[in-house]
Amino acid sequence: MMARLLLVLHAVLGFLSMGLAVHALLWSWQRRARAVLFARLAALVTVAQVVIGLVVYPVYRVKVRHEIFDVRHADGQVPLGWLGRLFDIKEHFGLIGLVMLVLAWWLCTRGGERASRTERAAQLGAAGLGAGLIWVAGIVGVLVTSYAGLGRLQ
Amino acid sequence: VSQRQRSLIGLAGLVGFMLAYTGCALFAWPRLAYEPVARQWAWVKVPSPLQMTFYGQILWGVIGGVAGMAAGWLLGRRGAEEAERRWLAWSVTAVVFALGFAAWHNWPR
Numbered sequence A: 001m002m003a004r005l006l007l008v009l010h011a012v013l014g015f016l017s018m019g020l021a022v023h024a025l026l027w028s029w030q031r032r033a034r035a036v037l038f039a040r041l042a043a044l045v046t047v048a049q050v051v052i053g054l055v056v057y058p059v060y061r062v063k064v065r066h067e068i069f070d071v072r073h074a075d076g077q078v079p080l081g082w083l084g085r086l087f088d089i090k091e092h093f094g095l096i097g098l099v100m101l102v103l104a105w106w107l108c109t110r111g112g113e114r115a116s117r118t119e120r121a122a123q124l125g126a127a128g129l130g131a132g133l134i135w136v137a138g139i140v141g142v143l144v145t146s147y148a149g150l151g152r153l154q
Numbered sequence B: 001v002s003q004r005q006r007s008l009i010g011l012a013g014l015v016g017f018m019l020a021y022t023g024c025a026l027f028a029w030p031r032l033a034y035e036p037v038a039r040q041w042a043w044v045k046v047p048s049p050l051q052m053t054f055y056g057q058i059l060w061g062v063i064g065g066v067a068g069m070a071a072g073w074l075l076g077r078r079g080a081e082e083a084e085r086r087w088l089a090w091s092v093t094a095v096v097f098a099l100g101f102a103a104w105h106n107w108p109r
Helices: A002-029 A035-069 A081-107 A117-147 B003-026 B054-076 B081-106
Strands: B031-035 B040-044
Touching: A002 A035, A002 A081, A002 A117, A035 A081, A035 A117, A035 B054, A081 A117, A081 B003, A081 B054, A081 B081, A117 B003, A117 B081, B003 B054, B003 B081, B031 B054, B054 B081
Parallel strands: none
Antiparallel strands: B031 B040
């Protein structure tokens, strides 16, 4: 039961971080005053989201990956094995996305006024890649959960 | 800390994180792993199918990131914009390497 509640919270924070990451990118791009605020919020919400995901991860590994996705049928095929591998890619992309959002916050200056061209390119690149990776992770997460969230209902 | 030094610390930290995060999986460094059925932690080089090495991989990434930030702080004290551009190029390379390895290593077959 606790794992299901955490999974719902993980999803809610995921959608929030997807929105905040895009806000951080657009506000930084337009050199708006609240760019730092959105960059900070995007990074912190994504940290919370990833930490909750790491707490739920063992339940997924046993109840979903081991008991459903990696099950070998009589013909030797593992028909849902690709979902487990796709989920692993999503985990790595999500974590690298988090690192990019933290870097975007670290490099963000108020209005971008003191940043050189290189610093601005680095900040926008980090914010853009972070947002893109968080979106990929979110969409793949929903896709995998549509097959099996936390295993069979108990 | 100047904006340039801050930038070099961040970019070097990113390079360190990506290299250690990917390197520990690529070269099978000993990693912290959790076995969720037995509920036991262990250091492993080659994990069993149930052992989760993701936590250990993140730990390696953090160690690499902190080491990279320290290097960036040292280098940033006399860093020019040229150094900043060089670290940005290395950052892009490291991120592409990490994303490429994650996708290639786990690609559904």
